[in-house]
Amino acid sequence: MAANRTCNTSTALLVIDMQNDFLLEDSAIRLDGGLAIVPNVIKAVEDARRRGFVVVWVVREYDPLGRDVELFRRPFYANGNLKPTSKGSKGAEMVDGLVIKPEDYKVVKTRFSAFFDTNLQSFLQGAEIDNLVVVGIQTPNCIRQTVFDAVALDYKSVTVIVDATAAATPDVHAANIYDMKNVGVAAPTLEEWCASSN
Structure with a gap:
């Protein structure tokens, strides 16, 4: 084991976009149903820490003027509008x-994607991580793109905890979980994952 390792395994838990603007009921951009997975995400983080996994928080933090925002989100930042996250x-x-x-x-x-134009890949390589577990929101966008990039980058295993992730509707969530499973991604429930050895 390398001297600079900060955990006792080769697994990292990625917690994606579990932020107030995406989850709270009074937010104009909330993901309906997102609050429902918060208890399971908390439990996944607790279990990851108990096992000595690295916990990586993946968040959106935009420039308040919207200069680094995707084109489709820019109206939220124009003329004193919402300016989410x-x-x-x-x-x-x-x-x-x-x-x-x-x-x-x-x-x-x-x-x-958590890998797009970030230092996530270099961090994970430096920490000798080759197994990823993903929780958070939302399944067809940030979860799916991060997971597909992880698969393309040849991580040894990629897991999405099915009841610690969410989409706008259960059908959208299920369809995207199905697609990810078809490229070799594991999709256990939280209970199943907590009972597993990695």
Whole structure:
């Protein structure tokens, strides 16, 4: 084992976009049903820490002027509009119950995939991580694109915890889980994952 390892396994848990603006009921851009998975995401984080896995928090933090936002989101930033998940805003903070600890790692993204134009890949390589477990929102966008990039990058195993991820509707969620399973991604329930050895 390399001297610079900070965990006792080769697995990282990626927690994607579990932020107030995407989850709270009073947010104009909330994902319906997203709050329902918060307890399971909390349990997944707790179990990952118990096993000594690296916990990686993948978040959106946009420039308040919207200069790094996807084109389709830019109207949210025009003329004093909402400015969702702007850096330093309450909306960009983690939802209650999820806390980034000093030993965790945080990745800021401005696109769907956690790998796109971030240092996630170099961090994971440096930590000798070759197994990824993914939780968060939402399944057809950030979850799916991150997972497909991980598959393309030849991670040894990629797992999506099926009841610690969510989409706008159960049907959309199920269809995307089906597609990911077809490229070799594991999709256990939280209970099944917690009972597994890695």
